[in-house]
């Protein structure tokens with residue numbers, strides 16, 4: 001399956017995808033970014049993956065930018081879109097074009113702490129159990145059906161950066177696992193409750 005990865009920043013999840021999808025029937029054919037300074041783009045170029053940058057200033061609005069990204073992904077034959085630290089909100093028309101074919105990784109146990117600064121929110125709330133969610137993307141903020149979650153008990157941590165580092169080691173396993181599941185065709189929606197995903201086979 002041909003996939004694209006959307007990135008905004010450091011790109012450690014992109015690196016994990018490059019490494020952990022090797023040998024599976026999944027090919028990263030495009031890396032797109034809303035930030036032309038994203039270090040993640042360097043990782044893509046090192047791995048000889050075509051990159052595209054779509055900065056807000058070059059487009060009339062978010063929808064125009066997202067449709068340009070969608071066109072570029074279509075030109076590259078992309079079947080599944082993976083958000084790996086992509087910090088811009090995707091507009092409705094993009095989500096419609098790739099309905100049920102967009103996966104995101106989020107550093108909390110959704111539906112707790114959606115949106116930005118999830119780890120800071122969780123630390124501020126004094127939670128003892130943190131975690132990572134891999135989910136499908138819908139029009140809401142981190143509200144799409146949950147594919148995979150992993151929790152970790154962290155008592156006594158007050159530094160969000162330290163917690164996020166621990167969560168990222170989980171992300172680096174969970175996101176490639178979610179992509180492999182999606183690519184294998186094993187994921188369907190529960191007909192009785194479309195918010196619930198069934199992992200079969």
Ligand code: GAR
Pocket residue numbers: 008009010011012013014040084085086087105106107115116117118168171
């Ligand atoms: C990741 O930790 C991911 O969970 C977070 O951005 C980071 C990107 O790191 N995403 C979100 O918070 C999305 N709401 P990376 O650039 O090193 O992969």
